[in-house]
Amino acid sequence: xxxxxxxxxxxNATLVNNFVxxxxxxxxxxxxxSGQLQSAGRMGLAVTFVxxxxxxxxxxxxxxxxxxGAEYLALISYIVVIASAVQLVEMFVRKTSPALxxxxxxxxxxxxxxxxxxxxxxxxxxxxxxxxxxxxFAFGAxxxxxxxxxxxxxxxxxxxxxxxxxxxxxxxxxxxxxxxLSLAFTGFAGIGGSA
Amino acid sequence: MADxxxxxxxxxxxxxxxxGLWRENPILVQALGMCPVLAVSNTAINALTMSLAxxxxxxxxxxxxxxxxxxxxxxxxxxxxxxxxxxxxxLTDLLIEAFALELHRALxxxxxxxxxNCMILSxxxxxxxxxxxxxxxxxxxGMGAGFAIGLVTLGSLRELLGFGTLFGSRVMPDNFEPxxxxxxxxxxxxxxxxxxxxxxxxxxxxxxxxxxx
Numbered sequence: 001x002x003x004x005x006x007x008x009x010x011x012n013a014t015l016v017n018n019f020v021x022x023x024x025x026x027x028x029x030x031x032x033x034s035g036q037l038q039s040a041g042r043m044g045l046a047v048t049f050v051x052x053x054x055x056x057x058x059x060x061x062x063x064x065x066x067x068x069g070a071e072y073l074a075l076i077s078y079i080v081v082i083a084s085a086v087q088l089v090e091m092f093v094r095k096t097s098p099a100l101x102x103x104x105x106x107x108x109x110x111x112x113x114x115x116x117x118x119x120x121x122x123x124x125x126x127x128x129x130x131x132x133x134x135x136x137f138a139f140g141a142x143x144x145x146x147x148x149x150x151x152x153x154x155x156x157x158x159x160x161x162x163x164x165x166x167x168x169x170x171x172x173x174x175x176x177x178x179x180x181l182s183l184a185f186t187g188f189a190g191i192g193g194s195a
Numbered sequence: 196m197a198d199x200x201x202x203x204x205x206x207x208x209x210x211x212x213x214x215g216l217w218r219e220n221p222i223l224v225q226a227l228g229m230c231p232v233l234a235v236s237n238t239a240i241n242a243l244t245m246s247l248a249x250x251x252x253x254x255x256x257x258x259x260x261x262x263x264x265x266x267x268x269x270x271x272x273x274x275x276x277x278x279x280x281x282x283x284x285x286l287t288d289l290l291i292e293a294f295a296l297e298l299h300r301a302l303x304x305x306x307x308x309x310x311x312n313c314m315i316l317s318x319x320x321x322x323x324x325x326x327x328x329x330x331x332x333x334x335x336x337g338m339g340a341g342f343a344i345g346l347v348t349l350g351s352l353r354e355l356l357g358f359g360t361l362f363g364s365r366v367m368p369d370n371f372e373p374x375x376x377x378x379x380x381x382x383x384x385x386x387x388x389x390x391x392x393x394x395x396x397x398x399x400x401x402x403x404x405x406x407x408x
Contacts, residue, residue, distance in 0.1 A: 021381075024229065024232075024234040024380065025230055025234070026230060027229050028230055072285060072289065075281050075284060075288075080278070115230040115308050115311040118310065118311050119304065122308065167396050167399070172392045172395070175384050175385075175387050175388035175391065179383075180381070182379070182381035182384055186380075186381065
């Protein structure tokens with residue numbers, strides 16, 4: 001794949017097929033955590049980071065399972081390996097870069113079993129991405145997730161001052177907002193070709 | 196949320212079966228487990244397959260985990276739960292691929308994503324890891340059914356308004372213009388929001404009637 005195609009892949013994963021707004025992945029943190037701008041940004045960074053780790057792990061697992069002919073173990077291996085890899089990376093980051101650890105902080109263990117993470121591994125496998133393509137895809141997906149989370153947090157900070165009708169409060173109003181955001185993102189369709 | 200969890204620990208099996216259907220409906224009240232599911236809620240048949248697959252994974256893992264609950268060491272229980280759930284998801288995935296290839300293509304990677312459905316893990320952690328098999332199984336049945344009802348309603352509405360069909364057969368009159376927005380992801384969010392609002396209003400009205408009666 002040349003550079004243009006990689007850019008297309010990145011833009012596609014970030015804007016056109018945004019994980020949250022087009023695939024409904026990672027809705028739980030999207031509805032739950034996205035109350036404050038700052039924590040939303042950190043959460044997004046942590047997710048991007050874990051997605052990159054997951055992408056590398058999935059590539060390695062596919063190679064190994066392909067060699068021994070046990071592809072049916074893929075799903076179980078993804079979960080176990082990604083969880084342990086994140087744990088290892090967390091220890092490493094805590095030792096080497098306390099500042100980074102503080103920024104990613106408590107989010108790392110929480111998001112290990114987030115559906116968006118596993119989806120990176122699964123999509124990458126289904127679409128036969130190589131190592132570089134997988135990493136670009138994971139980075140794009142993570143950036144898209146961060147974008148959606150930050151946008152939502154910004155809107156919800158404003159929403160605190162608004163008088164929302166009683167039965168709509170909570171989940172319902174967040175879903176309506178997500179729907180409007182999702183419609184807005186439909187406008188990106190066509191950018192970066194179809195993947 | 197904490198109150199409902201405490202209350203549910205004291206209840207019997209049949210009580211749990213009813214709780215999942217209405218009072219603690221996983222989709223409409225708890226808003227759990229929607230991540231991998233909403234994406235394939237654009238037609239009724241997709242929603243039905245997906246919710247049946249989720250419900251059967253939940254039931255099977257609840258039974259197995261509940262019968263192993265004295266053997267699984269509490270320190271590593273989450274890892275054990277996830278492994279057992281992942282096994283059943285792989286089984287379901289292969290079964291659907293074997294018997295309904297078309298559906299398997301339509302659902303794609305989202306079937307495998309049932310593993311990380313937080314609804315399943317929360318039921319296992321709250322009920323199956325602490326209760327005898329009969330109560331855990333009835334709870335899983337109730338939650339699975341409640342999940343299916345919520346999801347199939349969502350899928351049917353989206354298919355009806357977005358394509359003018361229901362389970363693939365034409366229902367709307369010929370001059371009906373399909374609402375394009377319903378086929379888009381945004382339509383999924385809007386429909387779910389409408390369902391949640393409708394449910395809240397209905398539930399309140401019923402409670403008020405109970406109080407006044």
